[in-house]
Amino acid sequence: MKKEAKTLHGKAVDSLVVAVDHFNRAWDRGRTEAVLIMLDRAFELLLKAIIIHKGGDIREKAKEGTTIGFDYCLRKCLSDAALKCLDEDEAVALQSLNTLRDAAQHHMIEVSEEQLYIHAQSGITLFTRLAGDSLGCPLRKEIPHRILPVCAKPPTDLSSMFDVEFADIKKMVAPGSRKRLDASARLRSMAIIQASLDGKKSQPSDRELSNVVRRINKGEGWRSIFPGVATLTIQPDEAGPGLTIRVMRNQGEAVQIVEEGDPNATVIAVRKVNELDYYNMGLRDMSKKLDASEHKLLWIIRREGMLENLDHHKIIKIGGTTHKRYSGKCLKRLRELLAERELHEAYANRNSPR
Known part of the structure; x- marks a missing residue:
C-alpha cells in the first residue's frame, strides 16, 4: 500500500475509534455531534485512502494544496469504474450520514438514541467491509472486538423505531405545546434523510419544518410526509455483529434522479453517466x-x-x-x-x- 494511503487509513481508524468511544461514553454533552462528525471524517479519510490505493487522485486541480471533499470522494467510489467500491445502498447510507453531520456541525440536530446507534453500528459494518475488501486491512487487526457501539435496546426494525419517535413528536407539536423548537430539532433528522433521498443538498429551512408540523397537526403520518425514509430498512450483516441500511426499491423510488452537474443535487441522486463504462x-x-x-x-x-x-x-x-x-x-x-x-x-x- 502507498504510504499516503496507509497514513490516511490509520487516521480513518483513529476517527472511527473516537466516534465509538463517544457513543459509549457516560457523558451526554456533545455526544451526538461528536459521533456524527467523527464517523463522517472516518469515512472521508477511508475513501481517500481507497482512491489513492487504486491509483486515483484526491487533489483539487483548480486549488493547489487542496484535496477533494466528501461528495467527490463518494462519487468516485460509486461511479468511477477503476475506483468503484460502493454499491448504491451503501452510498445512500453514507450520503445520509454526511448530511446529518453537516447539520450537527453547522446548526443543531436531535437524533434519537436508537437512530444514532443505527448510524454508528452500520458505520462499523461498512468500514470493516471497505477496509478489508479494498485495502486488505481487516479492522479486527486494528482494534479489539470489544470496540463496538453498545445499546441497551438495539432496534430491529426502522419502521417501529420511527413510529415511536413520531408519536413523541406529535405530542411535542400539539397546539399549546411549548416544545416546538425541540420537536423541530428532532424532525430535522428525518427531513434531512428525506431531502437526501430526494436529491437535495440543502438543510431543511424553518419554514419547511413548520410546514411539516402543520401536516402532522392535520393528522398525516410520517410515512406520507417522509416517503423516502419509509423505504429504508435494517438488514443484519451475515458476517458478524453489525447492521447495514438498505433502500428497498420495491416499496417506491427512494432516490430522485436529477441531471448531472446540478449544484443542488446530492451525490446519490445524480445519474451515474459513466455507468455503462463499468x-x-x-x-x-x-x-x-x-x-x-x-x-x-x-x-x-x-x-x-x-x-x-x-x-x-x-x-x-x-x-x-x-x-x-x-x-x-x-x-x-x-x-x-x-x-x-x-x-x-x-x-x-x-x-x-x-
Whole structure:
C-alpha cells in the first residue's frame, strides 16, 4: 500500500475509534455531534485512502494544496469504474450520514438514541467491509472486538423505531405545546434523510419544518410526509455483529434522479453517466472474449449467483428498453471459473439425473 494511503487509513481508524468511544461514553454533552462528525471524517479519510490505493487522485486541480471533499470522494467510489467500491445502498447510507453531520456541525440536530446507534453500528459494518475488501486491512487487526457501539435496546426494525419517535413528536407539536423548537430539532433528522433521498443538498429551512408540523397537526403520518425514509430498512450483516441500511426499491423510488452537474443535487441522486463504462459488456461480448458459448456462460452466471451481485451485473434502462450488462469483474471471475476442470464436468453433467 502507498504510504499516503496507509497514513490516511490509520487516521480513518483513529476517527472511527473516537466516534465509538463517544457513543459509549457516560457523558451526554456533545455526544451526538461528536459521533456524527467523527464517523463522517472516518469515512472521508477511508475513501481517500481507497482512491489513492487504486491509483486515483484526491487533489483539487483548480486549488493547489487542496484535496477533494466528501461528495467527490463518494462519487468516485460509486461511479468511477477503476475506483468503484460502493454499491448504491451503501452510498445512500453514507450520503445520509454526511448530511446529518453537516447539520450537527453547522446548526443543531436531535437524533434519537436508537437512530444514532443505527448510524454508528452500520458505520462499523461498512468500514470493516471497505477496509478489508479494498485495502486488505481487516479492522479486527486494528482494534479489539470489544470496540463496538453498545445499546441497551438495539432496534430491529426502522419502521417501529420511527413510529415511536413520531408519536413523541406529535405530542411535542400539539397546539399549546411549548416544545416546538425541540420537536423541530428532532424532525430535522428525518427531513434531512428525506431531502437526501430526494436529491437535495440543502438543510431543511424553518419554514419547511413548520410546514411539516402543520401536516402532522392535520393528522398525516410520517410515512406520507417522509416517503423516502419509509423505504429504508435494517438488514443484519451475515458476517458478524453489525447492521447495514438498505433502500428497498420495491416499496417506491427512494432516490430522485436529477441531471448531472446540478449544484443542488446530492451525490446519490445524480445519474451515474459513466455507468455503462463499468457495466460495459453484454453476454455476447463476454462469449467472444472468453471463447465460450453464451449458454454456458449464462449457466455459470446463474450457478454462481452473479445476477444478484451488483459488482458483476446490472439491468440498465435506457429509454423504454432494458439491457442486461456485465462488468470487468464478472469477466475476470468467469475466466477464473472456466480454468477449473470441475466446472466443465459439472456443466457436462448438468442434465444428468441425480
